[in-house]
Amino acid sequence: VTAAPPPAPAPTVVEVDVVLLTLAPGQGDGPPVPQVRLVAPAGRWQGDAEGLPGMALPPDLDLDATAVAVLAQVGVPEPRHLEQLASFGAPGRVPGTRAVSVAYLALVPAPHRDATARGRWVDLADVGPLALDHADVLAAGVARVRSKLSYSTVAYGLLPDRFTMTELQAVYEALLGVALDKRNFRRKVAALGLLADTGAQRRGPHRPARLYTFATPSLVLLDDVIAAP
């Protein structure tokens, strides 16, 4: 709301960038490794650093829909979870233009190795210098996921439809970077009542494991669980 008559609109470009995260199965029997989707430098900026996938806001799409379109470009038809992260708009962040970036966080289960899609998955630990201020954006995304682990079912975004307790626990351990007690973990998860036992089992070289699903197919805040008697 401005008091003065509308000034000439600033020549500002709005773009939507997406921090797309996944958890790739560990090599051998190692723990799962967190990965980001990065794309090659192109379009608006030059240089050799990769960056987050993004696009300019189209006239007819809202912000969420634009994020979905960005995801489509990198081969993700629909993410398990998508939420707005923050906006970045420092005057110098894109050389030559004034660009405001609305950043999103997206989570998907397993890296579909889709050859037609742009970009590649990079282990979080191996991410090099990124274009523009994308390192900040990525950091914000990672921080958000980590903090949400404790008070929501973010893990939903990273797991396949059916998964074992051990896999669920591995998600938490990989993202939190700590080891958890198996019995306590299972007890706590069970107490929340968010999982359904599918009855099915995963058969492997050893004793079969029960397969579970999230009872509600979306991310749930834990407060909401408690508040629903």
Added chain:
Amino acid sequence: VTAAPPPAPAPTVVEVDVVLLTLAPGQGDGPPVPQVRLVAPAGRWQGDAEGLPGMALPPDLDLDATAVAVLAQVGVPEPRHLEQLASFGAPGRVPGTRAVSVAYLALVPAPHRDATARGRWVDLADVGPLALDHADVLAAGVARVRSKLSYSTVAYGLLPDRFTMTELQAVYEALLGVALDKRNFRRKVAALGLLADTGAQRRGPHRPARLYTFATPSLVLLDDVIAAP
């Protein structure tokens, strides 16, 4: 990041809107009442509904600085707390243009009744229909404050420099809408060690009350407190 050569920038305006909240002392001996700062309809949109203070993003300011500029317009030289809330960018949200709004949340102690500033304080309970999608933005701001009460010292943003325990408790009760036990409240607050006893007292018609200050003059996340041994 776009693969194609840069398309002509969409004619998009970026504006920064601020949800400015305070807690006014209650009438008589009533509890404090939460208020928002609203401004009269002007500039970009017509109609009789008030709206949140805001302005177009100037070429030389980043988002945070723009929020500060907006606050200056409504008579707040520097807010106790300022954080980015979310961005709103549905195609139809401002008739006639494509405007993306980056919303901020700001907190200030007491309503300075400053005649030169634009706008007025309105009890949250009395807020009527707002311009554009500002009702959504306001709702997001209120939700953010409420949720942050439990895991941070947001109350810092709403209290004067020196305050009594009862006032601090009243902030929590007013925002949470529940009554709290005096002894438990004081014990918990003391255990966090975030307050300093000023030694001074507030004298009233009854027994004087100790005055406290926040030891760290900014909003603190409670996890950080625990993580600092």
Added chain:
DNA sequence: TCAAAAGTGTTGCCGCTACACCCATGA
């Protein structure tokens, strides 16, 4: 001396953590 708000301890309960063993399967 009275009215009104400030200030202070204890107890029971619940949830969290720590900890070690048997089970089912495929090889």
Added chain:
DNA sequence: TCATGGGTGTAGCGGCAACACTTTTGA
């Protein structure tokens, strides 16, 4: 039969909620 991961119970401790009375002041 063995190697490997799947699955289960308990006991101690600490934090949280419930609860009522004394103190200090101004009028």
